[in-house]
Amino acid sequence: MTQEIVLHYKTSDGTVHTVDARVGDSIMDTAIKNDIDDVVAECGGSLICATCHVYLDEQSAALFDEPDDFELEMLEGVASERREHSRLSCQLIIKPELAGHTIETPERQ
């Protein structure tokens, strides 16, 4: 059975969107499925576009492995400010521990 959690996306206009997210889906896929327009994801998750940039907070970032070299390289080219916990959301697979967390999206992709 698929497990679902509640996840919040805070978009660049300050709106918080609360969605049901499936464990095992990526944060990018979940954003697209829920019409979070700030996430563009041009390459569909192939790690070649960097238009799925999101900001994690300290607690959320701690739930994931560090970005690998490919992701770090792609993060060099993000359109908005890169922050300490900038990530590409296609590389972040939702896990139960992420329940109730807030993912922030940048102004531009």
Ligand code: FES
């Ligand atoms: S969707 Fe293209 S890098 Fe994430």
